[in-house]
Amino acid sequence: MRKILLIIGILLIILGVFTFLFKNNAIIxxxxxxxxxxxxxxxxxxxxxxxxxxxxxVINIPRAYILKGAFPNPNLVIGQTSNTNIYSGEQIIDKMLEKKENNPDERIISVKINLDTAVGGDIKQNDKIDLYFKDKSNADSTGVLIAKGVRVIEIRDGNGNLITSRNLQATTVATNQIPAYVILKTDIDTANRIYGVMNNGYFYILKYTD
Structure with a gap:
């Protein structure tokens, strides 16, 4: 009888252990x-x-902690512009981003530059610049203002890779990325002027002070 009770007790203990593990795995x-x-x-x-x-x-969190207007995929926010300061670790929601408005009169254009032609300080993403052109056929000619108050959308190296550092010189030293192109958004007439002269000389840019 005592053996039977002992066996039953052992079986109950084993059953309890399995039940505990099953419940905890289910919770996990x-x-x-x-x-x-x-x-x-x-x-x-x-x-x-x-x-x-x-x-x-991207991080994974319980649904209850996800804010209204948050994004599940980074591709939904990359390329958009923040309309407020966003802090490290903070969820990005739609109200933090500028509303995209398609403007049929605007164009994106790539302009070749280098550190020497980025006059007036290191140029970085979102800087506001004036774009000048100098004719290579006339060494004594002064630069002609092509576009005024244009916003720099991106800066890329000669291989087309995006340069994201706040300081171009620091980026050049750290990664050997040398700025070769600035990507600008401008109107159609200005874009046509840039295309019309780009093979006849070189561009240089003057940065607006902060």
Missing amino acids: NKIQISNFPVVVAKTDISQGTVLTSDSVT
Whole structure:
């Protein structure tokens, strides 16, 4: 009789252990399943900054903690511009981004530059610049203003890679990326003027002071 009771007791203990493990695994699985992806700032993002893959990341959190207007995929925010300061680790929601408005009169244009022609300081993303052109056939000619108060959308090296550093010289030293092109948004007439002269000389840019 005592042996039977002992066997029953051992079986009950084993059953209890399995029940405990099953319940805890079920809880763990439930927690894991209830997590959803959400896009957050990887670094502090200043107002007016164009978001890139270097400035955002994705984390998984319970649905209850995801804010209204948040994004599950970074591709939905990359290329958009922040309309407020966003802090590292903060969820990015639609109200933090400028509303996209398609303007049929605007064009994106790439202009070749280098550090020597980036006169007036290091040029970085979102800087406001004046674009000048100097005719190569006349060494004594003065630069002609082609575009005034244009916003720099991106800076890329000669291989087309995006340069995201706030300081071009620091970027050049750290990664050997040398700025070769600035990407600008401008009107059709200005874009046509740029295309019309780009093979006849070189461009230089003057940066607006902060």
